[in-house]
Amino acid sequence: MTDLLWLVIALPLVGAFANIFFGRRLGEPLSGWLGLGFVALSWAIAVPATLSLVTGSGHPETMYLFTWIPGVGADIAILWDPLSAVMTMIVTGIGSLIHLYSIGYMHGDERYPRFFAFMNLFIASMMILVLASNYAMMFIGWELVGLSSYLLISFWFTKPSAAAAGKKAFIVNRIGDWGFLVALMIIFASFGTFDFHTIFAAAPTLITVGTATAITLLLFVGATGKSAQIPLYIWLPDAMEGPTPVSALIHAATMVTAGVFMIARSAVLFEMAPVSGAVVAVVGTLTALVAALIAVSQTDIKKVLAYSTISQLGYMVLGVGVGAYTAGVFHLGTHAFFKALLFLGAGSVIHAMANEQDMRKMGGLRKKMPITFVTMGVAWLAISGMFPFSGFWSKDEILAATFNKGGGFLVLYALGLFVALLTAFYMTRLFVMTFMGKPRWDDDAQPKESPFTMTIPLMVLGFFTVTAGFVNTPARLAFEHFLEPSFEGVAHHSGLSTGLVIALAAVALTVATVGIVWGWTKYSKDELPAEDSKFWKRSLAAFGVDEFYGRTIVAPGKKASEWAADTLDPKVLDGTAHALGGGVRNIGDALGKLQTGQVRGYAGGIAIAGVLLIIAFVAIGGGF
Amino acid sequence: MTVTVTWFLLLAAALFSIGVAGVLIRRNALVMFMSIELMLNAVNLTFVAVSHELGLIEGQVAALFVMVVAAAEVTVGLAIIVAVFRTRSTANVDELAEMSG
Numbered sequence: 001m002t003d004l005l006w007l008v009i010a011l012p013l014v015g016a017f018a019n020i021f022f023g024r025r026l027g028e029p030l031s032g033w034l035g036l037g038f039v040a041l042s043w044a045i046a047v048p049a050t051l052s053l054v055t056g057s058g059h060p061e062t063m064y065l066f067t068w069i070p071g072v073g074a075d076i077a078i079l080w081d082p083l084s085a086v087m088t089m090i091v092t093g094i095g096s097l098i099h100l101y102s103i104g105y106m107h108g109d110e111r112y113p114r115f116f117a118f119m120n121l122f123i124a125s126m127m128i129l130v131l132a133s134n135y136a137m138m139f140i141g142w143e144l145v146g147l148s149s150y151l152l153i154s155f156w157f158t159k160p161s162a163a164a165a166g167k168k169a170f171i172v173n174r175i176g177d178w179g180f181l182v183a184l185m186i187i188f189a190s191f192g193t194f195d196f197h198t199i200f201a202a203a204p205t206l207i208t209v210g211t212a213t214a215i216t217l218l219l220f221v222g223a224t225g226k227s228a229q230i231p232l233y234i235w236l237p238d239a240m241e242g243p244t245p246v247s248a249l250i251h252a253a254t255m256v257t258a259g260v261f262m263i264a265r266s267a268v269l270f271e272m273a274p275v276s277g278a279v280v281a282v283v284g285t286l287t288a289l290v291a292a293l294i295a296v297s298q299t300d301i302k303k304v305l306a307y308s309t310i311s312q313l314g315y316m317v318l319g320v321g322v323g324a325y326t327a328g329v330f331h332l333g334t335h336a337f338f339k340a341l342l343f344l345g346a347g348s349v350i351h352a353m354a355n356e357q358d359m360r361k362m363g364g365l366r367k368k369m370p371i372t373f374v375t376m377g378v379a380w381l382a383i384s385g386m387f388p389f390s391g392f393w394s395k396d397e398i399l400a401a402t403f404n405k406g407g408g409f410l411v412l413y414a415l416g417l418f419v420a421l422l423t424a425f426y427m428t429r430l431f432v433m434t435f436m437g438k439p440r441w442d443d444d445a446q447p448k449e450s451p452f453t454m455t456i457p458l459m460v461l462g463f464f465t466v467t468a469g470f471v472n473t474p475a476r477l478a479f480e481h482f483l484e485p486s487f488e489g490v491a492h493h494s495g496l497s498t499g500l501v502i503a504l505a506a507v508a509l510t511v512a513t514v515g516i517v518w519g520w521t522k523y524s525k526d527e528l529p530a531e532d533s534k535f536w537k538r539s540l541a542a543f544g545v546d547e548f549y550g551r552t553i554v555a556p557g558k559k560a561s562e563w564a565a566d567t568l569d570p571k572v573l574d575g576t577a578h579a580l581g582g583g584v585r586n587i588g589d590a591l592g593k594l595q596t597g598q599v600r601g602y603a604g605g606i607a608i609a610g611v612l613l614i615i616a617f618v619a620i621g622g623g624f
Numbered sequence: 625m626t627v628t629v630t631w632f633l634l635l636a637a638a639l640f641s642i643g644v645a646g647v648l649i650r651r652n653a654l655v656m657f658m659s660i661e662l663m664l665n666a667v668n669l670t671f672v673a674v675s676h677e678l679g680l681i682e683g684q685v686a687a688l689f690v691m692v693v694a695a696a697e698v699t700v701g702l703a704i705i706v707a708v709f710r711t712r713s714t715a716n717v718d719e720l721a722e723m724s725g
Contacts, residue, residue, distance in 0.1 A: 595723070595724055596721065596724050597720075597721030597722060597723045597724035598717075598718065598721050599656075599717040599720070599721075600647070600648055600649075600651070600656075600717060600718070603647045603648055603656075604648055607644055607647075607648060
């Protein structure tokens with residue numbers, strides 16, 4: 001079974017090229033089904049391999065495919081262990097559902113086949129990243145993911161805002177990639193290989209804590225780019241310019257999970273550097289807090305979800321930062337389900353409202369769109385952390401692990417709880433403004449339930465949103481045990497006592513309930529409450545972070561490039577080139593005068609030179 | 625009076641000098657060409673004479689090579705001169721001086 005795993009990468013790649021070359025001929029919706037087929041097939045191939053790991057009949061293994069760069073541990077090989085199995089299931093499984101959904105959602109788009117080509121490429125890139133057995137191969141996937149996100153975010157590139165958003169995502173990610181790349185250089189300088197097994201086995205004895213700290217901090221810079229953490233989270237809200245399935249794919253299955261996955265994969269290195277772990281945890285918490293504070297005021301339904309993703313990613317990063325790698329990956333998984341569901345639900349709403357995204361013009365949709373209403377309701381309760389939905393279990397586990405660390409981490413725990421309160425509040429706000437109360441639609445809006453290709457993924461995701469949490473409850477740590485082989489060599493933290501676990505869960509549940517009740521009472525009135533306080537306006541403007549970056553980084557950067565274009569290039573660089581060229585030309589002109597075209601002149605020159613040479617030969621004493 | 629190798633060398637030098645003078649003084653491409661042939665054969669004479677004097681075969685081999693090359697050169701050279709004469713109606717090298725820098 002595991003012999004076929006290379007197909008998990010290859011099939012979506014084939015799908016991408018098939019749609020590029022034959023998509024137009026296949027037309028709509030056949031090219032969509034083709035794209036879905038390849039992703040679903042790679043999911044189907046991964047299922048038995050995953051099951052064999054779950055049942056214990058299979059073992060983590062590395063499948064060698066071919067040598068890419070010899071001698072530096074950069075083979076193209078697949079590392080199949082519980083961690084990559086979980087990621088593969090999430091990426092291909094949720095990816096398939098999103099493909100299915102897109103077949104309906106992208107209906108009528110003039111670049112329909114191209115969309116599915118890019119989506120398949122995205123899945124393939126993510127699979128390269130996830131299944132890599134070394135950092136070099138991971139980096140290929142990492143960069144391909146950046147490329148695919150650029151292509152999809154700016155899919156409607158005729159819209160200037162979409163083109164700009166794609167560019168922004170790409171450039172901001174490049175900054176993170178810089179960190180990743182430098183980390184790779186240090187890794188190679190220290191270990192002489194990129195191979196995961198060799199590195200993680202040798203790390204504790206080979207490198208100092210200082211080196212480990214440098215490597216992990218730089219890796220984290222890479223993670224802040226892909227996983228949208230402070231200070232590089234700014235690309236993600238703009239990424240909403242892409243089609244909604246793209247948002248769902250980026251937020252749930254691909255892209256943003258890459259950073260968290262990479263940290264989890266490098267767990268051994270992060271364990272060696274407690275300072276890095278603390279930095280990761282603090283940045284994660286602050287990201288969760290700031291994003292939640294922005295999310296409470298957004299009126300665009302997709303913007304709320306975008307900031308909620310950043311906030312939830314903050315939780316995951318906090319989780320891996322405090323060493324609770326399983327909890328981080330667990331939240332990654334549950335979040336993938338409910339966030340994909342939320343985005344696809346939001347897409348369904350936007351579709352029904354004729355591309356209206358402003359929640360102030362929605363309301364009362366529960367009767368018109370029952371399936372979307374129920375499934376979104378499930379996702380809303382899950383992300384708010386309601387018992388027994390999946391978000392409750394995973395979020396609680398991260399908070400418990402943070403609490404367990406004690407000391408300064410208690411501050412992070414408190415902030416995490418506060419973010420949970422805000423999350424419950426703004427998600428309730430979104431839910432109530434969209435589905436409850438009276439309609440506030442524009443006059444020509446005629447919302448109706450979406451077609452089955454769009455509602456089936458909603459229902460499947462809804463099912464998992466409810467149930468996914470039960471794979472890892474404090475009473476039954478199945479998921480944690482399953483992942484154990486991936487975190488060999490990582491110290492185990494002593495668990496909390498049962499009483500404390502229940503107490504922490506009760507606290508989290510109370511906080512979530514308060515948030516929901518607060519949001520419900522505030523927004524379920526007939527008139528929307530006024531949102532015009534000073535805080536609210538600042539929050540709506542996302543605290544001006546974009547403008548701040550514009551002033552401090554973009555503007556000086558523009559000045560520098562203008563200087564380079566107007567002064568450096570024409571004067572210094574062109575000047576040097578022109579001077580060199582002119583000098584050579586002058587010499588050539590002078591020498592060219594020697595060529596008179598008079599053959600007898602040349603012959604005379606040769607004769608005289610010959611005579612002179614003979615004289616010189618004799619003079620220096622060479623005899624005949 | 626015996627004929628020594630010096631005589632041959634002197635004759636060769638004289639022939640060579642006549643050839644050089646011909647190339648330098650005459651303007652007709654065809655005559656210049658013949659002068660070059662004269663120089664080549666002067667060298668050939670040197671080769672053969674010295675080869676005979678020293679009892680070595682290499683000089684004669686070299687002379688054969690020179691003849692072969694000269695034959696090839698004549699073919700190409702004469703073709704060029706004929707072609708030039710046809711288009712320009714002259715073989716005067718002083719008038720064929722367009723290739724100047």
